[in-house]
Amino acid sequence: DIQMTQSPSSMSASVGDRVTIICRASQDISNSLAWYQQKPGKAPEHLIYSASILQSGVPSRFSGSRSGRDFTLTISSLQPEDFATYYCQQSNSFPLTFGGGTKVDIK
Amino acid sequence: EVQLVESGGGLVQPGGSLRLSCAASGFTFSDHYIDWVRQAPGKGPEWVGRIRNKARSYSTEYAASVKGRFTLSRDDSKKSLYLQMSSLKSDDTAIYYCVRALPSANWGQGTPVTVSS
Numbered sequence: 001d002i003q004m005t006q007s008p009s010s011m012s013a014s015v016g017d018r019v020t021i022i023c024r025a026s027q028d029i030s031n032s033l034a035w036y037q038q039k040p041g042k043a044p045e046h047l048i049y050s051a052s053i054l055q056s057g058v059p060s061r062f063s064g065s066r067s068g069r070d071f072t073l074t075i076s077s078l079q080p081e082d083f084a085t086y087y088c089q090q091s092n093s094f095p096l097t098f099g100g101g102t103k104v105d106i107k
Numbered sequence: 108e109v110q111l112v113e114s115g116g117g118l119v120q121p122g123g124s125l126r127l128s129c130a131a132s133g134f135t136f137s138d139h140y141i142d143w144v145r146q147a148p149g150k151g152p153e154w155v156g157r158i159r160n161k162a163r164s165y166s167t168e169y170a171a172s173v174k175g176r177f178t179l180s181r182d183d184s185k186k187s188l189y190l191q192m193s194s195l196k197s198d199d200t201a202i203y204y205c206v207r208a209l210p211s212a213n214w215g216q217g218t219p220v221t222v223s224s
Contacts, residue, residue: 001171034209034210043216043217044152046210056212089152095170096142096157098153100151
């Protein structure tokens with residue numbers, strides 16, 4: 001199985017901060033990586049697919065990139081509605097797997 | 108508008124069975140693969156399984172943790188998907204979501220399953 005390791009597991013940030021979350025795959029997954037945002041009591045919301053393509057309707061302050069087996073989600077200027085938990089997910093091979101999550105809370 | 112609505116969750120004793128349903132609308136259901144994803148309390152999402160479309164013979168994939176205990180099926184005429192769960196364990200306690208083929212923007216609201224005596 002492909003393991004997805006996210007870091008950090010939690011972080012505190014302020015409105016306006018630039019936030020970076022890393023997801024490392026245990027083996028090559030090409031660009032088959034998606035990012036989700038989840039708020040308490042809600043289903044995950046899809047932000048990015050194919051490592052760097054923004055889902056329709058997602059604000060442009062969100063971006064994704066890849067370097068080898070490392071994937072990065074960047075929020076260029078954190079907004080109040082961005083405080084949430086973020087998950088990466090690989091679709092390269094079965095079983096599909098998620099990262100452990102990164103909780104972004106208010107500093 | 109794409110909608111996925113799960114139902115059938117509830118409280119079940121260890122070793123028991125439960126069938127979840129997912130009703131779809133707003134897209135050509137028969138064309139699409141569908142996944143089930145679950146999320147235990149305080150944990151991240153966990154993929155449970157996938158059922159493909161008729162063109163792919165309704166073939167299925169399962170997570171190792173549920174293989175042999177859970178069965179996916181679908182009825183394209185009813186635009187519905189089913190997750191038959193048996194030999195349930197406390198570790199199966201979670202909210203269960205149906206999802207239009209990961210990666211996806213289309214998730215249901217989820218239905219809670221609690222396995223407890």
